[in-house]
Amino acid sequence: MLPAVHRLRRSTDFAAAIRDGRRAGRGSVVVHLYSPTPVAVSGPPQPEPAPSGGTGSPSPPPRAGFVVSRAVGNAVRRNTVRRRLRHLVRDRIPGLPAGTTLVVRALPAAATSPYDRLAADLDAALAAARGPRRPGRRPR
DSSP states (O other): OOOGGGBOOOHHHHHHHHHHSEEEEETTEEEEEEOSSOOOOSSOOOOOOOOOSSOSOOOOOOEEEEEEOGGGOSHHHHHHHHHHHHHHHHHHGGGSOTTOEEEEEEOGGGGTOOHHHHHHHHHHHHHHHHSOOOTTOOOO
16 A cells, blocks of 8 residues: 555645646556656756754655546446556655656556556656657647
């Protein structure tokens, strides 16, 4: 199970990640990855500020949420897909930067995909969402 600090619960958080995040779809899943601070792609790493005596708030942990619509199947099938995705994301969430919001949307193909195929699709979609933008594409 995904720890409580890593769960998205409010619809406003889901909407913000879907609206402002980077989207990538692969096979049976679509991921929306939103990071409030842009990640520097080049240059020397900047040192992190020293923690103050507890007056500053620590950076928020990465959080994840799941969207599994009725198009995926009946309630049993949807919950099975959601549990599989939750288990897969639990292993990948430590690799996300602090403050990142991840929304994983299951496509109807997720209902019949084997576990290893679902994992491969999730990994490919996360890699595409974290990678550089393709040149020549303009946001709408």
